[in-house]
Amino acid sequence: MADDTKDPLDGLDPDDAHFTDEDLDRAMADFEKEFHAGDASDAAAIPDDAGDLPNIGDVEIPADASAIDASVGFEDELQGLLGNKAKVAVLVTRIASAELLAAFCQLADISAECLGSNQGACAVLRNLDGDGPEAAARDLTTVVNGMSLILAVNRADKLEATLYMHGKAGQTIAPPILFTSTPRFVEDLTLGIVNIAQLRTEGFETVDSASLSHDEAMEVLARHTRFGRGGATKGSRVE
Secondary structure, eight states, rough: OOOOTTOOOTTTTTOOOOOOHHHHHHHHHHHHHHHHHHHHHHHHHHOOTGGOOOOOOOOOOOOGGGGGGGOOOHHHHHHHTSBBSSSSSEEEESOHHHHHHHHHHHTTTOOEEEOOOTTOEEEEEOBBBHHHHHHHHHHHHHHSTTTTEEEOOOOTEEEEEEEEEETEEEEEEHHOOOOOOSSSHHHHHHHOOOOOHHHTTTTTTTTEGGOOOHHHHHHHHHHHTTTETEEEEETOOOO
16 A cells, blocks of 8 residues: 655655756656555445446436536536426416516515516516425415416426415416416426527517516506506506
8 A cells, every 4th residue: 555655756855956857757657656546545435336326316417417508507407407406487477567577576575587478477486496486486476465376397307387376385287288378488488498588589578576676666566556547557467
């Protein structure tokens, strides 16, 4: 076994400020010898059957690191593969305006990018860790009394859709059934086919809840719920 206390430069004259090529080669050879000896001792500590260990959570991690999206970050992508972090989470509502949904999200302290459509606005959540998406669905349906919504989540490439009302989870909905009654971009977002930036360039209305202050959110709420002679302001509805 190699002596860890041995100096690979032992034998060289410390008073000599100039090493010859032969001296340098000899010192590097000694260093490499000790380095590889250390590798061998570390390898001996690995059990012979290590290759038979099951994949964590039955999730197969790609052997090729290039398969992981570097723009997301290795750790985030790994947690997504393991199901500890959702890949995408979308709150599907029947609110007509992306701005109004963004205001509700701001008041409920939910960070999301909201998209409008004639089938109802949706909020693409930013907090995807743990049960963050479920907490957002509970909080929004608690803050906005009477609101119902569907939380669509993609965890480890498994899609789940759940109805929420009054701060509680209700029945689950098969994603194919959900997608027949939602804007097409909901399915594309949850499957990772498109992202917010692409939808924005296609002309979809987007409003970031973080772009609104509390007072601005209250102003949006007042504007969309203002009553005149003809009833509620045209184009506004909260269900």
